[in-house]
Amino acid sequence: MNRAMHPFLLPPEPDAPFPPAELALAEPDGLLAVGGDLSPVRLLNAYAGGIFPWFSEGQPLLWWSPDPRMVFRTDGVRLSSRFRRELRASAWTVTADTAFAEVMRACATAPRPGQDGTWITAGMQRAYGELHRLGYAHSVEVFDGAQLVGGIYGVAIGRMFFGESMFSGRSGGSKVALAALARALCGWGWPLIDAQVENPHLLRMGATHLPRDTFLARVRALVQEAEKEPAGSWTRRFGRWPASALAASAAV
Template identity: 80%
Template structure:
């Protein structure tokens, strides 16, 4: 029988989480409460298919919803109209060149139906710490020197766990997501975790996986493999024109 309340985490950052399969059905996916946002705790959570999500003033809440929203890296879709516009775009794409700015922009971006942000100051500091350790990464979209879109998340092994994205101009987040997926597909990384269902993500090709199927894939993908050591993606990703996506992200 499933527990009636989430698991209470202890103060030890390396303490194990309960199995993600034991998360509550109502609210869907709530697994644990408490703990901290240390790098060790966060990496332990993501490797187990668990992520933090809470608002200012709440305790830290840890989730593993069922089903789970994901992208296959070869399955991100951009509409034909959007791709036509990209052909003449002067936007450029980079990685890990403006991580703090992307996180801050995601925190400041208005969200329909939401009052405030879950990307609290403590969350921002936590992901900046992961970034300094080479575990958290951003993809940026620039128009000249102006940041017009971005996405950030956590990488373990060959698995990327997306956290948030933003558009400073129309289409900026689409380009960031498509650029991330295009690059990861080339590296042999098959999945991007998108956490919970969202109509916008569904239109871009996201699919729902039963939690059991998601966890089975994650547990294999997070294992170390050649080319997956923590570190900056700035040089490996390079700097390239967003127009390249016009041919690679089909509708």
């Protein structure tokens, strides 16, 4: 197989190891493997190796590890001064793991400039719903009363959070969800949020690039701390607090 042209073909066994992410293609950037399934064991093996699935309806499963990698430091999410002033009067509240399926559905249906359709297919929603049931996939929700107005979801292993998608049902909803997630993780001693690929909105909020080798080294160390950070619901640990609490500082 010519590694300059072709991704790896994954074997059918869900627990079959992934090839090292360092072997991902340069063009398209980060494409590593094709095939397999979305079973919990395969998804967890992928994330632990710095790899994530990303494909459209009708495509085979595609697995990626781009170089460089977009990340947030959990102490480095930025909210503008204007937005923080608006938050001081906000009645929104923030929770975790109280509406995971609803957040995923909202992310799947949110319009995105330059994109036709969604990669968050029904199969993806079922797969991550199972990871949520097992305590590995989590959501942060932003509510205005009983109405869900923003959210983010992703996968946590050890002390590493891999962000997948976020949405705004009202202006600023996704900003609040991301900033609240970062604030909680920073307080727990989790240093990074994986943001996968470059996006102008994420850059404005403080995302930075890491060379893939650096990212993989960080991930491989952080996921080893699973004994200190076992899987489980975040609802009680995260608590319920006002979005206005995020108005205090520019970096979460």
